Amino acid sequence: MPTQRGCGTGGHLFLALILGVTLCLTTHGLDYDNTPRWTTWIQDLRDYTQFRQTVSNSTTFWLEEQQKVLYVGARNAIFALNTNNINDQSMKMIRWEAIPAKTKDCLNKHGQGFENCHNYIRFLRRFNGTHLYACGTYAFLPHCAYVDIKRFTLSAPFEGKDSCPYDPTVGYTGVVADNKIYTATLYGFQGRQADIKKSFDGRLLKMDDSVLWKAPNFIDSMLLRESVQSSVGDDDKIYVFFTEKLGDENAFNGKPLVSLVARVCKNDEGGSRTLQKRWTSFLKTRIVCSIPEYDFHFNILKSIFVFNQKTWQNTIIYGVFGSQWQNVQISAVCQYTIADIRKAFEGPYKEVQESARWWARYTGAVPTPRPGSCITDAFKKAGVKTSRDLPDDVLEFVKKRTLMDEEVRPVGGRPLVTKKLVSYTKMVVDTVTALDDKQYRVMFIGTADGWIHKVVHVGARSYAIEEMQVYKEPQPVESLVLVGDQSQRTLIVGAQSGVIQVAVSSCHKYRSCLDCIMGRDPYCGWDGESCQEVQLQKDRTGLIQDIVNGNKGCLKSKAYVLIKTVPKDVDLFLSCPLSSNTAAVLWTFGGKDLPGGSEPRYQLDGKLLVVRQVQAGDAGRYHCHARENGLVYPVASYDVRVGLRLMSTIREIIYLFLIAALGVATVVLSVLCIYLCCSSARRGKSRIHLTAASGMELQNVAGLAAGKGEEEEAGRYSGERFLKIIPGEGAAVGNHLSSTSAMVDLLPPPPPPPPPLPLAPDPATAGATPNGLAGLPHVLRKMNGNSYVLLRQAGDVETISSHYHSFTEELSKMLEKRKHAQLVDKLDESSV
Template identity: 35%
Template sequence: MGRAGAAAMIPGLALLWAVGLGGAAPSPPRLRLSFQVSCPAELQAWHGLQTFSLERTCCYEALLVDEERGRLFVGAENHVASLSLDNISKRAKKLAWPAPVEWREECNWAGKDIGTECMNFVKLLHAYNHTHLLACGTGAFHPTCAFVEVGHRAEEPVLRLDLGRIEDGKGKSPYDPRHRAASVLVGEELYSGVAADLMGRDFTIFRSLGQRPSLRTEPHDSRWLNEPKFVKVFWIPESENPDDDKIYFFFRETAVEAAPALGRLSVSRVGQICRNDVGGQRSLVNKWTTFLKARLVCSVPGVEGDTHFDQLRPFPAEDVSLLSSRDHRTPLLYAVFSTSSSIFQGSAVCVYSMNDVRRAFLGPFAHKEGPMHQWVSYQGRVPYPRPGMCPSKTFGTFSSTKDFPDDVIQFARNHPLMYNSVLPIGGRPLFLQVGANYTFTQIATDRVAAADGHYDVLFIGTDAGTVLKVISLPKGSRPSAEGLLLEELHVFEDSAAVTSMQISSKRHQLYIASRSAVAQIALHRCAAHGRVCAECCLARDPYCAWDGVACTRFQPSVKRRFRRQDVRNGDPSTLCSGDSSRPALLEHKVFGVEGSSAFLECEPRSLQARVEWTFQRAGVTAHTQVLAQERTERTARGLLLRRLRRRDSGVYLCAAVEQGFTQPLRRLSLHVLSATQAERLAGAEEAAPAAPPGPKLWYRDFLQLVEPGGGGSANSLRMCRPQPALQSLPPESRRKGRNRRTHAPEPRAERGPRSATHW
């Protein structure tokens, strides 16, 4: 059995994780931007973050970007909102759409909470035509759909409920507000994956609206759907003939093919149906005759000899993003997954090719046979036309699924599962985070034209209210690639989980929804990467380039002589060799007391940089590297020197090393004074009369750093902060409410945690 078959039939063998992976530290972002506990408006001021929320309203799950009207439509609890794509905080219009009182009372009588469940949670929004949207909500466990008039003109936004076109939402919207809605509107037909009953037991793939008959999957047949949770639905053309078009469903379910010893195993699936399916003539009447499903594998292969976690559960899919290519028939599929076990927590992004998906559906069918009822590859005769093929002139002579022979229909009913799985491009995840204090929940993708090619940029939402910006970089020979984490942006101050994300390519904006609010942020923050060419180049952000003066938005159509960008390698040694924008390093004086401690602050802008310290003793021309020893401790914020000695006096140079490029950051001159000198200076200061205005004496700078009572410690010596730079605030300092201007950071062995860095 090949790897694909083994992965589908024996999940434990497909997920071969090395022991060291479970303890691996999560990849740090290059930049981490977050709210400051005491100043939540900083991200709005510096990076254009905008937010929107309605009073006494929650659960902003449905987002619809309308580029033509310049509006963002939002579905929430009892409301539909229309926001400006340029600034969601301005020109907002809201439409109240609560559930009728009698429905709420009926919901409450059924044992549901009238304050949290018996509401109309708007779950889906689709552009229906040039003037109306289709909106569907839970309706207090009474699913309902309506058409919302949005008008023709972008200059005069309209938002009005069409009361004459309210209809039953069963099969379109879930009953339960905890269930996700997955659907796509193609023409006037709605394809949705949803629970079709009040108890949430009859899950189905349903077609409604339009002129063709309504169809659904076979009910209460675990071979078709087994407790599924639908994630996304896409319409993807198969050929130039529209009769070959298919709808693809992404969901996770309990695997019927798992060995009993593994227990209940959740797996990710991709399912397909033909758009022109109209059901069978004598069997599968009003049911799908072209439904097939295959497993999506997202795992890390092990190496022989490693210790493997055979019982480790796979990454169940949380979200899928479709990224179109020049050929609209072969988009890339980016999927985020997460897993939680007794060994570790992890999240991953896997990328799939549509050609690999189609290849799995053209492969062998899974079949259960033998005394042990094992799942094997079906080796018998497959009837013609092959189950799963659409009736069209491209592949046969059948004009309708009602013309399919009975043996085709019967085979399709009994064999919906494919034996081969769909493996990710490169055979492993593109991006993996293990041991992080968050899990991936959503993903949105954008293809960006840069100076050295096109790059896919991923925006990954987490359950901690953050968004990760990851770029897919070629690795060796194509199609292998690896993900590089560029930014971690703390979007929601309350750390609410990200529930939905949409991109406006025209406006270069990202829209993020959570339970508490909707947020808007630009796809790029070029100025945050730095003020010199090397920093801009090292950022490897395809949206940004150095224009000779600043790090600014890269536009391929603009021809400028000094635009410098190297996304693939991030090597500034050549591009920035003639750059003279970096000012000369000023030498800062630092004073310490013999036998006490001194903290030399230096923090690089990039969290992925390595800091190196060199020391030049007074009167000596040679520089020596500062090594970790008993009296020296490197922290994320700088260098801590304990039990100072007179010979520690000298010049300390701090430099950041990233991608093999060394960048000097700070030059600090340390003067170690004896205790007697420090006391003499302190006494002189107390006895001295008030000094007239004029140049300040050097020792008064030192005395301002010494706390009353002498002693001296790491907390009594504090350098001025680099101006400006991205800094990490230790969590213990935030909890104790320390004054950041008078206290040095506590020694730490790693960088600040999530939500700890700000301007």
């Protein structure tokens, strides 16, 4: 690679070259970094359709535009999709999987779980009026088959080792012309046999063994009908694009790559003695995409797009390139004409100088007819009707000299598009007639992370209109086609995860006249109120567009003024809400541009203005303007008011007090809620705890079943309706109550107390007590039906003492009797 000029020292050190190239591209960023003006995320895309199938690798496309059908080759399947809506019910599918025996054999050779042991469809083209021709890797044993278009069925597959690669990851390309299959790939199980082959009438034509391939990677191919309206009776040709490694090592830190285009004649049949069953027309030449003033080369060809005009002489080829420079990710698109490619193949040859072992221009005599040429009318007049009639000296010449001396250089000598920090993969080109009745070419370029860059070519320059995210998960865009007429133009994208369809234009996203005009989008025009799709408007007289300049047609706009109050000694942040990625932000305050060199407190962080430690003098009107396409327009204005720090402190104290008050109120309410919840659960019952040092009176709550004797017994006392616990005996009673879990109901106002139990059993009332028990001593009070407690009534110590010693025996008898008695319906928790 030649040394670098214009930037850097031009030395051979790899690091120096990297730094030099980066510096050159940075200092001339507008020319060498086409930043998309608008960013559209996947959630903001309208008319977004995803083909929902559980297959992967939907990357092989064949479009039948007139039938409005897109054929898609995927892993183990072939689909026929409606281009109007790829996800409608008219979809058809053919399952084409490798038989289990072949899959098992592939797994045994490559290891369990080998992902490539499937049938990846790599070739899908129309073969004739009724059938497609399809080839797949078929678990590392390539097979091909014919697809009946009408019935959409698959014929019996047959072995296709000479038409398809074994490995689904290697480069591959092919075309079909007049029932002949032209393919180029790495053939064989190990993928080491690089070749360009022609299959026809059961025969095979391939490269001569003298051609030494150096790790080629086949990118794409095209058929050009150069026989149509040819004044010399020329033959059609197949052009194959690929990359190879050079033999020398240099600043690439390894063997550099070079991009080439090869050419063969469609009707080549090989030689009669020399080059039997070998190409007699194979020639190749280098295709260049570079920035000449810096001698910076984009040497890795990624893909091509053939832009067909009305005649083949006006065919345009677009190439997507990347750079081999490590640590410098940059992509480019270069444009070529078929005339320049033909001129290179008609120029001088190269040959290897044995002394220097280097390719140099061949300056010797060239035999007639010209080696590597197709059979023309002039050849036929000279008796050379087919390639088998070519003289041996012509064939020997072309065996040794397949490389041409002239390189194919891009139109204008430089790339149409360059983009840093992005890896381009695929592209398609559309032609749009704008309001000025001129046609503009719009490029849709896929990236390695699932985005589409939309670029318009205007004169000698290109403008990136928009970048669209079409896949949520980053993945390379591997296939692109444009479908539909100008009024319903859509883009279909293929990648590993599936197929999606999006509209080529989304004018609704432009909310203002300036955005609509400055976008330079040929699909869009401003009607005075909104941005409209030009192709959908029958009356276009009121629409405004400016593709060339991108700054004319809109009235002066005004920015809304926002009031912003900030305290003193804090940082102020003011945003400039720009929708454009290419506009420059301009801030002004008091008629002066910000940030100023004399005032370091003003800092610009992208679209954000930061004012450090705001002071009283910073109050006033701040204006944000955008500069774009030679036009300066307002975006936002702020009326900043600076408050006193004292007032701010007082305000903060008030805020803290309110927060604290709310916190306390929250705690109190929480405690109250917990208390209420707990008290509601315990409502109606209360546990009594007695201490030895205190006396206590209890209201008489004797059982309702008391007899008349109890009333008489109660008359002997002082007439009080309270029971008194004598100090000194409270401990014993309390312990007795606690151990037996005695509970006293808390009732709203209590009913009149019933009379106490009689002192001795009364035969008349023996069976009247609950559970069939006879009356007990009055010291044994019934509580809630089944619970009993021994209480001493005030003023009758002697009576209580007389019954106290027999209490245990009586209670034991009573409890023993209860075992055989029928219990009441509602029992208390316990009985003592």
